[in-house]
Amino acid sequence: MVSIASDLPVSSTHPRWLIRAALLAIAYLVIPFVGTSYLFEAILLPFLALSLAGVGLNLLTGYAGQVSLGSAAFMAVGAFAAYNFNLRVEGLPLVASIVLAGFSAAAIGIVFGLPSLRLKGFYLAVSTLAAQFFVQWALTKFGWFSNNSASGVIDAPPLAIAGIGFESAAGRYLFALTIVTVLTFLTLRLVASQTGRNFIAVRDNETAARIIGVPVLRTKLLAFAISSFIIGIAGVLWAFAYLRTVEPAGFNLDRSFQVLFIIIIGGLASIRGAFFGAALIVVFPLALSRLGAFFLGDIFDSGVLDMSQRIVLGGLIILFLVLEPDGLVALWGRSVRRLGSVFGRS
């Protein structure tokens, strides 16, 4: 693993909490009133779910240095666990189902994290593939998980907390936003704590970490558990708030890669990076497809357009990673510093 700067404060004229508070104020007080259903359903909801998955994977891969290709599996565990807790435990509040779903994903995460005690790097990545295939197989094989639904598709229950419904697009957005905000702040606290420093120590040099007294095995498993917990809840948001229906194949290997790309493009070992990366992965293809359809829609059919978008997207990602290997978050930090110095001089 390349050594990566941790989420060090970017020099800025404003304190960070002010920026965060302003972002949250916009997210809570402005967007719900001005957003269209397209903005919520097609952009913000997948963005929030994938950002949270990115935050979870970043803990494991960015901070603790353990590469995982099983993110989609943990999302699936979360989604199907929440569905089953909600369905089978009478009177259990939705929030409790979601938290229990997180713990279920954490448990599976620990099981599939065990190989990390012996394996590193690519070998570990390959062993986490086992999670990907096993979970999808189990969810397909045993009809119980999808309540014996003929087609294996589960329908999300209505979102309601203490009798207040969040069924509208804006409501589901607020629901997802709240969960993402809470978990992100907890994660920020975690990475600043001793545990977070242990993660980084294990990532940077396992032997050195052991010598200074970091419990390496426990730290690795803890990273898998917490990361899977967060990713599991991201899966709940994906299924319950975004698609509102889900089948096991919806959480396939492609989704795992998508989450991995999010943190690589956004910036490893950066919580903000997960949000930047998810924004790029969600919004960029859409913008490209809309622009392509606008300029060339009369000449080519949608299939040709879609293919060329993929080429453009792939090319841009390569170009971008060559120019900025530390991800969007580094680019952001530099722009802010430059802007700061420009304003500082004037």
Next chain:
Amino acid sequence: MTMLSKFKIAALAAGVALTIALPAAHADEQYFPLQSYRVGPYAAGGTGFFGGFIDYLNLVNTRDGGVNGVKLTWSEAETQYEVERGVEAYERLKSNPNVAAWNPLSVGIAYAMIDRITADKVPLITINHGRTDSTDGRVFPYVFPLLLNPYSETSGIVNYIASKEGGLESLKGKKIVVLYHGSPYGKETIPIYELLAEKYGFELQQIEVPHPGNEQQSQWLTIRRAKPDYVVLRGWGVMNPVALKTAAKTGFPVDHIIGNVWSNSEEDVIPAGDAAKGYTAITTQASGTEYPVVKEIVSTLYDKGQGNLEDKNRIGSVYHNLGIVNGILNVEAIRIAQEKFGKRTLTGDEVRWGFEHLQLDPARVEALGAKNLFHSINVTWDNHEGNGYVTFQQWDGKKWNVVSDWIAPDWALLRPIIEKSSGAYAAEKGIKLRTAEDAEAATN
């Protein structure tokens, strides 16, 4: 691409906002949002089906100037058969005015849309596929698995096998393997095959092929060990030619493989080459270009370079003809609704009324130039499938030949099972069963 959506995308390109729905401007237009797929593993089905659908809409516009003067418009958004893209496309396209009906041609996308289109009051058409219990119009007012729902298909296939063996009684003790696509579509028929196996006393084994299905060695080795009398291929896309080729490799006789309604196209058999010779599959619409409506599409559109298919050899193929039949059904639903509500742009709910009175007897089908292309349809407010007839076709290496009459599936047997499933759904969702009076009223 309609002018309206162009303006909308222009607004986006300008970076003003992601969607600003323009106010409805054109008075007499009816818009079809097409969540099509022209790339990915299922592109053959997507290009053929949406090609035929667009060709028919185009034909109605060019030949008749629209439906009673109401022009048909459409625009496409690529889904690649993926649920997330389908949902995005739905959100993108639904802001267009005058939406008539949705036709996503994907069970996964259709499932994700049921709540949404029910809230919007716009019909969702899942021709020859979809969620079986949406046949029950009392519970699913806006969902239409037209012509053939998956259970009817299953019943048709089992009846056909029985007829080859000498009657339903002779199924006793026979062994049938169902090789199904690992997707919501593929799994939809698992319970009904089990039920029919129990009822008719045949031995059943159902084997999944994971999506997309380009590797089936182990499944066919299992089949070889099981030595079934018949294999039902419930495939989709690339899975079908691979199945036929692997069957040939493992020595299973191809004339004992029966394809379902999504394993019945030229694109499924041509890539398999000789391995497909003798393969039989169910269909609701015949292939070929000899039907007057197909001929008209060729003379009106393709001869003038306005056809939608890039490869003219695919005109009259199974998927293309299915798209044409789907076009006929959508257009006729609008026409029927216009007779009640007036010859103008209709609301989604009014089009829903039209679909619920979509009754085309063989005479009407003939008048539409589609005699023997498909048999008939008889949709009512509580039967959203419309009792489509099926036929069987055999591949001779060059073309499909019809090898049976039009067969009726065993609807009376299936209806109680469908009602049980839709009843459970209604209970889970707290849906009040609709009555005939509810169905008669349409909001405008």
